[in-house]
Amino acid sequence: MNIVVLLKMVPDTVEELNVGADGRSLDAEFLRYKLGDPDEHAIEQALLLKEKHGGTVTLVALDAPEVDDVLFTALAKGADRAIKLTGAESPPGTPVLAQAVAACVRGVWNPLPADTLILCGSYAIDDLEGELAPWLATAFEIPLAMVVAGVQIEDGGRKAVVTREFFGGLRGEFELDLPAILGIQSAEKPPRYVPIAKVRAAMKSARIDSQAAELPEPPAGLELGRMAKPEAAGHAQMLEGDPDKVADQIIEVLAQQSLI
Amino acid sequence: MIATQETIDATAAIFDDLRCQKNTSLDNLLETPDGRRILSCIQCGTCAGTCPYGEHMDYPPRRIINMLQRGLIDEVFRSDSMLRCVSCYACMAKCPRNIRLSDVLLPLVKEQTLIHLTEMPAELQKSLQNTLRYGNPMGESSRKRAAWTATAGVPVPTIGEKGGVADILWFVECYTSYYARGQDNSRATARLFHALGLDFAILGNEEKCAGDCGQLTWESGLFETLTDYNMVVFGKYKFKRLVTGDPHAFNAFRIRYPLFGFDYPVDHTTPLLHGHLDRLKPMLKKKLDCTVTYHDSCCLGRRAGCYEPPRELLRAIPGVKLVEMTHNRVNAICCGGGGGGMWLDTFFKAKGMERLSERRIREAIRTGADVLAVSCPYEISRFEDALKTVGHDKPIVVRDVVELLADSLGD
Numbered sequence: 245m246n247i248v249v250l251l252k253m254v255p256d257t258v259e260e261l262n263v264g265a266d267g268r269s270l271d272a273e274f275l276r277y278k279l280g281d282p283d284e285h286a287i288e289q290a291l292l293l294k295e296k297h298g299g300t301v302t303l304v305a306l307d308a309p310e311v312d313d314v315l316f317t318a319l320a321k322g323a324d325r326a327i328k329l330t331g332a333e334s335p336p337g338t339p340v341l342a343q344a345v346a347a348c349v350r351g352v353w354n355p356l357p358a359d360t361l362i363l364c365g366s367y368a369i370d371d372l373e374g375e376l377a378p379w380l381a382t383a384f385e386i387p388l389a390m391v392v393a394g395v396q397i398e399d400g401g402r403k404a405v406v407t408r409e410f411f412g413g414l415r416g417e418f419e420l421d422l423p424a425i426l427g428i429q430s431a432e433k434p435p436r437y438v439p440i441a442k443v444r445a446a447m448k449s450a451r452i453d454s455q456a457a458e459l460p461e462p463p464a465g466l467e468l469g470r471m472a473k474p475e476a477a478g479h480a481q482m483l484e485g486d487p488d489k490v491a492d493q494i495i496e497v498l499a500q501q502s503l504i
Numbered sequence: 505m506i507a508t509q510e511t512i513d514a515t516a517a518i519f520d521d522l523r524c525q526k527n528t529s530l531d532n533l534l535e536t537p538d539g540r541r542i543l544s545c546i547q548c549g550t551c552a553g554t555c556p557y558g559e560h561m562d563y564p565p566r567r568i569i570n571m572l573q574r575g576l577i578d579e580v581f582r583s584d585s586m587l588r589c590v591s592c593y594a595c596m597a598k599c600p601r602n603i604r605l606s607d608v609l610l611p612l613v614k615e616q617t618l619i620h621l622t623e624m625p626a627e628l629q630k631s632l633q634n635t636l637r638y639g640n641p642m643g644e645s646s647r648k649r650a651a652w653t654a655t656a657g658v659p660v661p662t663i664g665e666k667g668g669v670a671d672i673l674w675f676v677e678c679y680t681s682y683y684a685r686g687q688d689n690s691r692a693t694a695r696l697f698h699a700l701g702l703d704f705a706i707l708g709n710e711e712k713c714a715g716d717c718g719q720l721t722w723e724s725g726l727f728e729t730l731t732d733y734n735m736v737v738f739g740k741y742k743f744k745r746l747v748t749g750d751p752h753a754f755n756a757f758r759i760r761y762p763l764f765g766f767d768y769p770v771d772h773t774t775p776l777l778h779g780h781l782d783r784l785k786p787m788l789k790k791k792l793d794c795t796v797t798y799h800d801s802c803c804l805g806r807r808a809g810c811y812e813p814p815r816e817l818l819r820a821i822p823g824v825k826l827v828e829m830t831h832n833r834v835n836a837i838c839c840g841g842g843g844g845g846m847w848l849d850t851f852f853k854a855k856g857m858e859r860l861s862e863r864r865i866r867e868a869i870r871t872g873a874d875v876l877a878v879s880c881p882y883e884i885s886r887f888e889d890a891l892k893t894v895g896h897d898k899p900i901v902v903r904d905v906v907e908l909l910a911d912s913l914g915d
Contacts, residue, residue, distance in 0.1 A: 258638065258645050274647065278637070437624040439615075440636060440725030 245299030245401055246357045247290045249323070250345050250364040251315075252376065253277035253308035253335075257369065263471045269334065270471070277308045282365030288431035289395060290363050291322045297397050299359070300324040304348055306332055306341060312452060313443075320446040321438045327352075329457035338371050340462050342379030347458040349384075356384065356423045359401035366391050366427030377427035387420040390427040526763040530577055530612050538608045544601050545569045551595035551605060556838055557588040560857050565595045565605050568613060581616035587625070587851065589614060590860065591843030593806040597834050606807075607759065614722035614843070625851040628844050636726055639712030639733075640678040641847070649676075650708040652687040658698045662708035663741045670705035672697075673743035673768075675757075677750035678713050679881035685888065686881045692910035693749055693773055699787055699913055700780050704747070710737050714753035714761075716842075721760060731764045738766070745769040747776050749906065751803035751880045752842070758808070772804055774879045774905055778813035781820060789914025791823035796908070797873040798826065799864065799887075800836035801880035814879050814905050821912045829867040837864045841882035861890040869896045876902045 255261060255270060256278040262271040290301045301323040305311050307330040315326040329344055336344070353360065362384075367374035374390055381388035393415070394407035404420045409429055420426075481497075483490045498504045525536055533539040545566075552564035562585040563571065571580050580586070589610055596606040603609070618624070634643035653660040663670050674697070679686035697704050712733055720727035738746075746768045748754050757770040777784060796818055804810045811833045818826050831837050838845075840852075840860030849859060865887055868876040876887055887902040 258643060259647065260645070433623070434626060434629075437618075437621075437629045437632065439619055440632075440723060440729055442725065444725050444729070 245293060245297050245397065246353070246360040247293055247299055247301045248349060248360065248362045249283075249286050249290045249301060249303050249318075250362065250376070250380070251279060251283050251287070251303055251305040251311075251318075252341065252365065252368055252371075253305070253311050253314065254280045254368045254370055261473075263473065267470050268468050275309075277310050279314050280365050280368045282367055282428055282430075284435040285431040286363040286365050286428040287318050287321065287323070288433060288435040289392075289426075289428050291436070292432055293361070293395060293397065294322065297401065302352070303327065304329065304345055306335075306344065306457060307454075308335070315452050316446045316450060317438060317443050319450045320442040321436060326450070326452045328452050328454050330454050331457045332459055335370075336459060337462055338375045339379055339465070340459055342376055342383060343460045344457040346380060346383035348455060351455075356386070358422060360423035361395075361397075361404060362386075362423070362425040363428050364425070366429045374427055377425055381425045384423070384425070387424040388427070389418050389420055389424070391429045392426045393428075393430045394432055395426065528608065528612065530572070530616060533609070533612065534572070538604050541601060541603050542569055542572065542609060545573070545603060546601065548600060550598045550600065554594045554598045555589075556592060556594065556840075556860050556863070557590065557857060560855060561585045561588050565610065568609065569603070572609070577613070581613055581620055584617065584621060586610070586614045586617040587621075587844070587848060588855075588857070589843050590838050590840050590845040592802040592838030594802075594838070597806040611721040615724055618722055625848055627850055628847040631844075631847040632723055632726060635713050635715075635720075636729060639730070640682060641713065642678065642682055644682045646712070647709050649681045649711060650706065652681060652690055653694075653706070653708075655687070656691050656694045658694050660694050661705045662710075663705035663743065664708065664710075666705045668740065669742045671703035671744050672705070673738075673741065673746045674704050674706050675714065675746055675748040675750075675753055676706050676711060677748055677753045677881065679885070680749055681711075683881070683885060685884045688907055689749055689881055689884070689904045692904065692906040695910045695913060696773075696777060696784070696906060700777075700783060705743075707737060714748070714750070714756045716752035716756060720756075722844075727760070728764075731761060735761075735764055735766065738768070743768070745771060747771050747773060749773040749879075749881065749904075751801045751808075752882070755803040755807055772808070772810070772879070774804065774817065775810050775813045777906070777909065778817055781816065784817075784909070785820045787914060788821050788909065788912040790912045792821055792908065792912055793823035794874040795825045795827055795872065796875045796877050797829050797868050797871045798832075798877045798905075799829070799839070799868070799879075799883060800833055801878065801883060802836075802838050802842055804879055805836055806834055814877070817905055817909060818877055821908055824908070827871045827873055829864075829871055831867060837867065839864055839880070839883045839886045841880075841886050846882055846886075859890065861886040862894050865890040865894050869894065869898075869900060872898065874898075874900060875908070876900060877905050877908060878902060879905050 256276040259274050259276050264271040294301050303315055303318055303323050303326045305328055307328050319326055329348055364377050377388055389406045391409050392406045393409050396405040398405055402422055404424055406418050408416050483493045528536055549566045552558045552566040555564055558564040562583050563580045568580050571577050591606055593606045596604055631641035635641045639646045676690055680690045712730055715727040715730040754772040798815055818824050838860050884902055
């Protein structure tokens with residue numbers, strides 16, 4: 245199989261996020277980037293498919309701080325090739341990212357081999373709607389399934405049967421002809437651990453291919469006007485004192501709110 | 505076997521004479537001095553018998569040695585048996601042949617176990633990944649590491665603020681930097697250092713986890729990443745000795761860091777304060793009026809032979825009555841936090857294993873003490889958690905020795 249995984253670095257929310265001076269972007273001073281959880285699962289799903297059906301796993305990522313660590317870690321886990329797209333001064337919006345990735349993939353495979361499966365995270369914290377996969381499916385004009393939590397390959401690599409998750413615990417099975425693109429919600433197993441010694445070895449022996457990204461003008465559409473931190477609408481009230489008094493106060497509060 | 509202080513000192517001296525070798529692997533182990541000692545094993549089974557989780561292991565230490573001698577060690581690390589090792593040093597401390605099980609053989613087997621695990625326990629995986637990325641297992645921002653100093657009550661300078669020079673470099677470590685109850689230990693230590701007029705400084709946000717000797721030498725790549733980083737940071741400053749309140753960091757600096765060029769004298773806060781006891785004692789004016797039982801941490805107790813200094817510090821506090829648990833000193837029962845055990849409680853529970861912290865807290869409760877005194881930051885959280893699940897009629901609290909000392913300061 246020809247498995248391609250698209251990786252996207254997102255701001256690490258362990259660090260405090262602040263709005264930058266332009267009022268429209270994050271303050272870069274203390275910003276750190278990491279791979280989003282769904283992307284970690286996309287890597288795992290790709291490796292599981294490779295182990296089951298053979299083939300190669302190619303990673304494609306836009307350059308960002310700490311992206312090399314992410315790519316070497318995935319190579320140490322078993323991915324075969326890593327391509328880094330350079331030249332973007334700041335993180336482009338999802339439509340531009342999709343075009344850049346599509347141009348890169350077309351540069352390597354044109355047309356896409358029949359057994360190609362393109363995986364990406366089904367959402368990212370800065371793309372909660374999960375627009376990346378649909379933009380890519382449009383660019384390639386291939387079938388798309390989102391919020392995927394399981395992948396079976398059938399018909400000798402011509403068809404994928406995927407499990408999708410819906411609200412209320414509902415699951416559905418869908419068939420797609422390959423090549424196809426999947427937005428991965430979760431892999432069939434939790435993302436594996438790779439000993440750091442293997443990552444360090446990969447940093448010495450493996451290679452990341454750098455390519456200049458083809459970055460088109462962003463399409464007309466929604467424009468980001470202003471970014472602001474959420475404003476606290478209220479605060480929790482702490483009740484203090486001995487337990488009996490606190491219990492009386494709780495009853496009073498609940499009565500005031502007409503809850504009892 | 506109840507060891508005497510003399511045998512403990514002798515044992516500690518034997519182990520300290522032997523340096524760990526950096527490039528030892530399971531393939532070449534038997535050709536090293538440590539390996540030749542392993543070949544002298546008489547299969548007495550003391551190690552397996554003293555191991556707190558020995559009955560849950562497919563391969564307790566005695567069998568591991570036997571498998572190694574027979575060339576069958578692969579079978580050991582293809583099982584997850586070694587994950588049950590909490591690096592408590594009980595097997596090594598009791599071995600009549602002085603085989604360095606916990607220092608050398610068990611970490612090598614554990615490293616291979618980790619490589620061959622098909623599924624890593626999730627909490628352990630997260631803690632290792634967090635330690636790599638943020639320099640602490642809890643996944644807190646590295647830029648908030650020194651935030652606790654704002655609540656210390658006394659100035660806690662970074663070595664950078666002191667012009668890069670200090671007598672004591674205080675390596676604070678993770679739980680004592682981030683965990684709320686761990687910070688109590690740091691605040692107490694800062695007050696004691698001030699009271700004694702010690703010239704000290706911390707690294708501040710530059711500090712990253714030392715790489716616990718038990719947990720991380722079996723994640724050798726992670727350990728080396730942290731060591732490389734910390735050694736560069738140490739190289740930027742001038743200090744005479746390194747002091748830490750975490751026995752795991754103390755262990756790492758004593759046993760492993762010398763392999764990476766570390767050659768500073770290193771001390772744990774408990775023995776350091778004990779060295780100043782003559783000056784400290786007159787300052788301990790506040791009567792605490794409580795019965796205290798002391799839990800020997802594995803790395804400070806069994807591994808370093810430091811049994812009496814914490815007890816002498818506790819006895820120096822007015823109103824403290826010291827009582828002993830059934831298992832004390834070399835026979836102390838591990839809290840279960842070493843060797844990655846901090847992040848394996850769910851795994852242990854799934855395997856039907858009792859939490860060692862609960863086994864230990866029952867002994868503490870049986871002494872009738874008001875306070876369980878500890879000297880390791882892991883133990884505060886482990887024993888406080890155990891107290892939530894183990895029934896007890898009389899209240900008992902968990903406090904670090906330094907917290908009790910600071911409480912008694914008459915300032």
